[in-house]
Amino acid sequence: MTLQTRELGRGGPKVSAIGLGCMGMSQSYGPADEAESIATLHRALELGCNFLDTAEVYGPHTNEDLIGRALEGRRGQAFIATKFGFRIVDGKQAGAERDSTPANIRAAVEGSLKRLRTDHIDLLYQHRVDPNVPMEDVAGTVAGLVAAGKVRYFGLSEAGVSNIRRAHAVHPVAAVQSEYSLWERNLEPEIMPLLNELGIALVPFSPLGRGFLTGAVLPAEDYPQGDFRRNDPRYQGENFIANMRAAAVVKDIATELSAKPGQVALAWVLTKGERVIPIPGTKRRTYLEENLAAAALTLSSVQLQALDAAMSPGKIAGDRYAAAIMAIIDR
Numbered sequence: 001m002t003l004q005t006r007e008l009g010r011g012g013p014k015v016s017a018i019g020l021g022c023m024g025m026s027q028s029y030g031p032a033d034e035a036e037s038i039a040t041l042h043r044a045l046e047l048g049c050n051f052l053d054t055a056e057v058y059g060p061h062t063n064e065d066l067i068g069r070a071l072e073g074r075r076g077q078a079f080i081a082t083k084f085g086f087r088i089v090d091g092k093q094a095g096a097e098r099d100s101t102p103a104n105i106r107a108a109v110e111g112s113l114k115r116l117r118t119d120h121i122d123l124l125y126q127h128r129v130d131p132n133v134p135m136e137d138v139a140g141t142v143a144g145l146v147a148a149g150k151v152r153y154f155g156l157s158e159a160g161v162s163n164i165r166r167a168h169a170v171h172p173v174a175a176v177q178s179e180y181s182l183w184e185r186n187l188e189p190e191i192m193p194l195l196n197e198l199g200i201a202l203v204p205f206s207p208l209g210r211g212f213l214t215g216a217v218l219p220a221e222d223y224p225q226g227d228f229r230r231n232d233p234r235y236q237g238e239n240f241i242a243n244m245r246a247a248a249v250v251k252d253i254a255t256e257l258s259a260k261p262g263q264v265a266l267a268w269v270l271t272k273g274e275r276v277i278p279i280p281g282t283k284r285r286t287y288l289e290e291n292l293a294a295a296a297l298t299l300s301s302v303q304l305q306a307l308d309a310a311m312s313p314g315k316i317a318g319d320r321y322a323a324a325i326m327a328i329i330d331r
Helices: 033-046 062-070 101-114 134-145 161-171 191-199 237-256 259-268 285-296 301-310
Strands: 004-006 014-016 051-053 081-085 086-089 092-098 121-126 151-157 173-179 201-205
Touching: 033 201, 033 285, 062 101, 062 259, 081 101, 092 191, 101 121, 101 134, 121 134, 121 173, 134 151, 134 161, 151 161, 161 173, 161 191, 173 191, 191 201, 237 259, 237 301
Parallel strands: 051 081, 081 121, 121 151, 151 173, 173 201
Antiparallel strands: 004 014, 086 092
16 A cells, blocks of 8 residues: 655645544543554554644543654654643643643643654644634744744644634644534635635544444444543434435445445545545554555545535534534634
């Protein structure tokens, strides 16, 4: 398998066309398996998947520590993205409280560098926009960290049009990370045209609909306490039934292509632009290999039209998050 690369922003570095979301190795999707997670990280590098995504709040802290240990002796093979911006008190996330004050950004970066066992972060995102800190102050602080050699590139996560423009005016934004997939298309009207205009990469997280588009899913109530999907509105009740009907087209096209449904979903995302770099998450080598193979899958115009028609906005039941989480998205 030869994994192609894509440009992280206009004139930016080349990273693997599909990255690896690492959050689930430490939280949200069932019990952790450290040995398998480390083996998955090593296998990713072997296959040319070098774009690894983490955050200080994953755990908190434990995901960055896992990646730091896994990459000892291999740091030069990886392009690490991490994030700051949620308030962490005594090692625990303080709900949805955000803190992007300059002092906290600098402290967060020092902590991330230590846990990741590195002297620089390749891509540093603001995890969520902080309404109490002007974006100019955030971008200016990160610019200082870039100048100091502690950070290479600046990114935003779930930011809206105004804040993307404001940040980019202070320091170039290389990438915007947001949820985007066949069943979540909220970026298409405004965000994606803006990113194309400014030459910013889009890094879709949950490109498999938090696993829903793989077809190997259960209703929300069948997941254990602590599993994110248990509280996902799209997995609940009648929404689950309606969304399974809508997603059936993904399975049908996968059958036509002798592929997996998740590969079809990823191949669709990859058609959305040369600077669109999805980061499907997994903690298992088997699923990693399946995901990366999607880069070689070609969808016909008829298949693309069928996917768009079946899963267009308005045909998916339920909000993408519970209300409390939706409230901190900058749109």
